[in-house]
Amino acid sequence: MIKQLITIERYINKEALSGIILFIATVAAVIVANSSWGQEYYDLWHMPLGINLGDFSISMTLTYWIDDGLMALFFLMVGLEIKREMLVGELSSISKASFPIVAAIGGMLIPALIYVGFNPDNPLGFGVPMATDIAFALGILMLLGTRVNPALKVFLVALAVVDDLGAVFVVATVYTSEIQSQYFLHAGIVYALIWILNKRGVTTLTPYLLLGILLWVYIHAIGIHATIAGVLLAFAIPITSKIDEKRFIEETRESVDEFEKHMDPIPILNHHQIDQLEIIAYRYDRVQNPLVRLEHNLHGLSAFFIMPLFAFSNAGVLIDFSTVSANLMIVLGVVCGLVIGKPVGILGLTYLAHKFNLVKKPDAISWREILAVGFIAGIGFTMSIFITHLAFLDEGTIAAVKLGVFAASFVAALIGVLLLLSIKKEKA
Known part of the structure; x- marks a missing residue:
């Protein structure tokens, strides 16, 4: 709350x-x-x-x-x-x-x-x-x-x-202006493809936005x-x-432990620490x-x-x-x-x-x-x-x-x- x-x-x-x-x-x-x-x-x-x-x-x-x-x-x-x-x-x-x-x-x-x-x-x-x-x-x-x-x-x-x-x-x-019904099929196909992405569990936003631009074009062409x-x-x-919060916490905790394990006195991150940060960033996108x-x-x-x-x-x-x-x-x-x-x-x-x-x-x-x-x-x-x-x-x-x-x-x-x-x- x-x-x-x-x-x-x-x-x-x-x-x-x-x-x-x-x-x-x-x-x-x-x-x-x-x-x-x-x-x-x-x-x-x-x-x-x-x-x-x-x-x-x-x-x-x-x-x-x-x-x-x-x-x-x-x-x-x-x-x-x-x-x-x-x-x-x-x-x-x-x-x-x-x-x-x-x-x-x-x-x-x-x-x-x-x-x-x-x-x-x-x-x-x-x-x-x-x-x-x-x-x-x-x-x-x-x-x-x-x-x-x-x-x-x-x-x-x-x-x-x-x-x-x-x-x-x-x-x-x-x-709405004058309806151009011939574009309804085009808009319907594009929108169906967007929902197929949804039902198949695609969580990357780029394909949705690209198809959304095409949907905008056909909706505009219809007259709506x-x-x-x-x-x-x-x-x-x-x-x-893509992953639930519990799994994110568990896997991120492992990466933080690895990050801490490879700490050294050099004032820049080493490649082990950089790898763990990239893994955390990847999981951040997925959660x-x-x-x-x-x-x-x-x-x-x-x-x-x-x-x-x-x-x-x-x-x-x-x-x-x-x-x-x-x-x-x-x-x-x-x-x-x-x-x-x-x-x-x-x-x-x-x-x-x-x-x-x-x-x-x-x-x-x-x-x-x-x-x-x-x-x-x-x-x-x-x-x-x-x-x-x-x-x-x-x-x-x-x-x-x-x-x-x-x-x-x-x-x-x-x-x-x-x-x-x-x-x-x-x-x-």
């Missing part, structure tokens, strides 16, 4: 720092977009880039390479987190998973319904207020430090994992958003290691869990490169409120969905499910704290922006929705923080 708490704490700390970097990247994007460099900023991200593979070619703008390519790695990490949580984490049993699952469903369903209520004739943007930016949300909680109940952080992580799963489902089923390839690959990454190893390697790349780059390339918007007035109902749907829908959905559905004995509220968390987390979950930010680019084509509408997302995320964060501080003050 202590080991799990340490792992969660490390995860949260990394997400918190990522949230700060995301904020800096977003502010920088807005400043540059509204400066004298605005046109150069726009031209850079709309620069076309292409790859040719024989007769097959892919050509997209730099922004789309980030949104479809690099974000596929982000969704690979998301898929790994979902699989891990479902197997050994906060979603690994019905008793632990039921409450955050209900909370996440409420936090997705009510914002979507609010958006559709404002835009019954243009419902496609319902996915925008459904999203939660976990990096920003956890960043807010970490900045509050000991003034926040530690159980809330674990609850928010579990809620966000289910929220991510919902976002993956929406992206896969709703935000290519980031889904990352999630599909994640579900096929094995969780078992490591492939899924956790890949997730760990991707987490830093995602947190400190992919998401900040995504934010800097997509968050730059001209501050022009005329676009907001021209798309007022869409913006209101997004803002109300995030600021009102998230807390109402999360608190309301969990409260009803608890009253009907369908789920049990964790004893360490109060209903007011759940309401506060509901507002914190209303920080859509980068995930909402990601879905905005899928839901809308008109640049003016996209710009207006981004401004709405910024405003809603700020208001939701402010209310959530004030609620948490007031709860802490009452407990003091």
Whole structure:
């Protein structure tokens, strides 16, 4: 249990720092977009880039390479987190998973319904207020430090994992272009090969990643958003290691004994010691869990490169409120969905499910704290922006929705923080 708490704490700390970097990247994007460099900023991200593979070619703008390519790695990490949580984490049993699952469903369903209520004739943007930016949300909680109940952080992580799963489902089923069915067979064969590797006990990650690139190519060719390839690959990454922990300990202890046996006064390692270190390193690779190893390697790349780059390339918007007035109902749907829908959905559905004995509220968390987390979950930010680019084509509408997302995320964060501080003050 202590080991799990340490792992969660490390995860949260990394997400918190990522949230700060995301904020800096977003502010920088807005400043540059509204400066004298605005046109150069726009031209850079709309620069076309292409790859040719024989007769097959892919050509997209730099922004789309980030949104479809690099974000596929982000969704690979998301898929790994979902699989891990479902197997050994906060979603690994019905008793632990039921409450955050209900909370996440409420936090997705009510914002979507609010958006559709404002835009019954243009419902496609319902996915925008459904999203939660976990990096920003956890960043807010970490900045509050000991003034926040530690159980809330674990609850928010579990809620966000289910929220991510919902976002993956929406992206896969709703935000697709024209389907090219002839590529389904190609994608199916590649995915079958990936699962064959899994069933045959292959734990080396390289063949999975190489086939994953091919899967991304065919998923993109089908017309389904290519980031889904990352999630599909994640579900096929094995969780078992080559050797168990007991065998690793026994064999490593033998190598350490050999290492110690060949110690000498010379201040450099001799070849016997070097051999034992290499054997330990070999066993280290074999005892490591492939899924956790890949997730760990991707987490830093995602947190400190992919998401900040995504934010800097997509968050730059001209501050022009005329676009907001021209798309007022869409913006209101997004803002109300995030600021009102998230807390109402999360608190309301969990409260009803608890009253009907369908789920049990964790004893360490109060209903007011759940309401506060509901507002914190209303920080859509980068995930909402990601879905905005899928839901809308008109640049003016996209710009207006981004401004709405910024405003809603700020208001939701402010209310959530004030609620948490007031709860802490009452407990003091």
